[in-house]
Amino acid sequence: MQMDVLTLFPEMFHGVIGSSILKKVQEKQLVSYRIEDFRQFADNKHQRVDDYPYGGGAGMVLMPQPLFDAVDYLKKEQPTSKPRVILLCPQGERFTQAKAEELAQEEHLIFVCGHYEGYDERIREHLVTDEISIGDFILTGGELGAMVVMDSVTRLLKGSLGNEESSVHDSFSTGLLEHPQYTRPRDFRGLKVPDVLLSGHHQDIEEWRRKESLKRTLTRRPDLLEGKELSEREQQWLDDMKKDS
Structure with missing residues (x-):
């Protein structure tokens, strides 16, 4: 370019x-x-x-x-x-x-x-x-x-980032805000990493991340959800979050 x-x-x-x-x-x-x-x-x-x-x-x-x-x-x-x-x-x-x-x-x-x-x-x-x-x-x-x-x-050009998936999961790339991220240590001043991220169950981890992404978007940028195409399962999660809030 x-x-x-x-x-x-x-x-x-x-x-x-x-x-x-x-x-x-x-x-x-x-x-x-x-x-x-x-x-x-x-x-x-x-x-x-x-x-x-x-x-x-x-x-x-x-x-x-x-x-x-x-x-x-x-x-x-x-x-x-x-x-x-x-x-x-x-x-x-x-x-x-x-x-x-x-x-x-x-x-x-x-x-x-x-x-x-x-x-x-x-x-x-x-x-x-x-x-x-x-x-x-x-x-x-x-x-x-x-x-x-x-x-x-x-940063979107192929080869620009060390990990090609980095830009794919950024906030707004999926139309939603990015899910929370954690790194070492597992326990910092009594603040612990969610257990699901330590479980090794990739499907559970992806589900948690998607839920957290929806939750964060609903809380901080609800305008991004207007007209957003969601799966039936994701829509149910979102409806439950709205009820809880």
Whole structure:
């Protein structure tokens, strides 16, 4: 996968792509990163990338020319791909695990990180393929949002994690929150690991985990259960949990 980032602050990405999973996937040649300062694509003498909004108003707006030319350049560098051009902005689609799984199937992703008051509307309408928001809050720019999406996507690539099943059982991957996890010691300050996890009975363990996953989702994120397809047995567990609560 090729991941390109268009930003005015490329130095923000150096530590992120040089650490942890993002570094490992690059070393394994699963992902190649390119961080470009799109100011270099401005066609004016002072390399301005923003201007005052037509009609008046507060703040500055990113001009279309530098970003259109920057994306054209990146496409020429990777001519065989059809990139997804992702605009990070608070008006975008809420980022989810399902979206991460969708993007993980692509060969080329271009992230557009803006600053200032906003983007010229022609960027939204005629340049990008996706608009993504990581939550209902405002950040100084799109860089942190891009880092979140990049991390979420790269860990889904085959070979990125030591255990291929790790990402399969993550919270949200199954549509539910992940079940509780325990490790050594078996008894810590009188707090004991559930007996079923020490039983060696894999079927009982899987049933316990599924029940706990349903319970945790019901307690913390009941919205995830709306429209969720459950087996008859799982639905009975859920009904019993609702009665008990």
